[in-house]
Amino acid sequence: MGTQETHSTEPGLPTPTTPHGRQGLDAILAGPRTALIGLDFDGTLAPIVENPDDARAHPDAVPALAELAPKVASVAVVTGRPAAVAVRNGGFAGVPGLEHLAVLGHYGAERWDARTGTVSAPAPHPGVAAVRAELPGVLDAAGAWQGTWVEEKGRAVAVHTRRASDPQAAFEALRQPLTDLAARHGLIVEPGRMVLELRPPGVDKGVALTEYVREIGAESVLYAGDDLGDLPAFAAVEKLRSDGLPGLLVASGSAEVTELAERADLVVDGPAGVVRLLRTLADQLG
Numbered sequence: 001m002g003t004q005e006t007h008s009t010e011p012g013l014p015t016p017t018t019p020h021g022r023q024g025l026d027a028i029l030a031g032p033r034t035a036l037i038g039l040d041f042d043g044t045l046a047p048i049v050e051n052p053d054d055a056r057a058h059p060d061a062v063p064a065l066a067e068l069a070p071k072v073a074s075v076a077v078v079t080g081r082p083a084a085v086a087v088r089n090g091g092f093a094g095v096p097g098l099e100h101l102a103v104l105g106h107y108g109a110e111r112w113d114a115r116t117g118t119v120s121a122p123a124p125h126p127g128v129a130a131v132r133a134e135l136p137g138v139l140d141a142a143g144a145w146q147g148t149w150v151e152e153k154g155r156a157v158a159v160h161t162r163r164a165s166d167p168q169a170a171f172e173a174l175r176q177p178l179t180d181l182a183a184r185h186g187l188i189v190e191p192g193r194m195v196l197e198l199r200p201p202g203v204d205k206g207v208a209l210t211e212y213v214r215e216i217g218a219e220s221v222l223y224a225g226d227d228l229g230d231l232p233a234f235a236a237v238e239k240l241r242s243d244g245l246p247g248l249l250v251a252s253g254s255a256e257v258t259e260l261a262e263r264a265d266l267v268v269d270g271p272a273g274v275v276r277l278l279r280t281l282a283d284q285l286g
Helices: 019-030 061-071 083-090 126-141 167-184 205-216 228-242 259-263 270-284
Strands: 035-039 074-078 101-105 110-113 118-120 149-152 157-160 188-192 195-199 220-225 247-252 266-268
Touching (some): 019 220, 019 247, 061 074, 074 205, 083 101, 083 110, 101 205, 126 149, 126 195, 167 195, 205 228, 220 228, 228 247, 228 259, 247 259, 247 270, 266 270
Parallel strands (some): 035 074, 074 101, 220 247, 247 266
Antiparallel strands (some): 110 118, 149 157, 157 195, 188 195
16 A cells, blocks of 8 residues: 555645545545544654653644634544643643544544543553553563653553663563563553553554444544554554544654554645645634
8 A cells, every 4th residue: 555655746635545545535635524533642643752742742733623623523633642742742631623523542542522521531540550560670671661752651561662762672572571470460461652551451542433424324434543552443444444434544753663654545744744734624624
């Protein structure tokens, strides 16, 4: 499938490189009021940064979303972050035009609705607290404490290796010990771009996206992501397409992760490319 950013010859929307993608885009343009726009946050709406706490949405992202959201059924930001953190870092609260936006945080375990400004969520998995308590010892034993950084996510814990002297070596050294730790407490490990996240099983972006599609009665869907955690959402769109619901898969291009580009209908140049796509789509919808 598409492995580079594609552009139409005339000003306007880029042309997807696959028949499924073109059908998905055509369906969104023909029936925007029943279309769902699904978006990852980090690496898709926000550039990847060394410290995740510093991540902020691309400066043009919120204006583009505010222009697009009133023209479609809904915009859903689907993220592994806590919903409230994504709302804060994205600057989504109290923005006119974003009343049709929802943030599905912790892979759908939490939800923030722009209309109410509140977060709904079930009780946390008990294994997260147990993992949190044991994690320093596991990192010490693996010899990879130096340079790693632990991100507290409430319903999950993430270990980042981007600051290590050899980020990839630290990532590989920690993969099995963290997988074993997670398994002891009923959790799973989700690998990403120099990060290993320990979280409860049974929730992922694919489940969250599919359930939201059904809830709002969407008749077409676009999903854009950049990392391995977005692969379940890609698979969900592929399944929806096989069931007759048109969909467009967009990869926010990255040299660190190529798996999404290989499955995408359209590859754009990181968050700036995603924002251009959203703004152009909003303009096309009038």
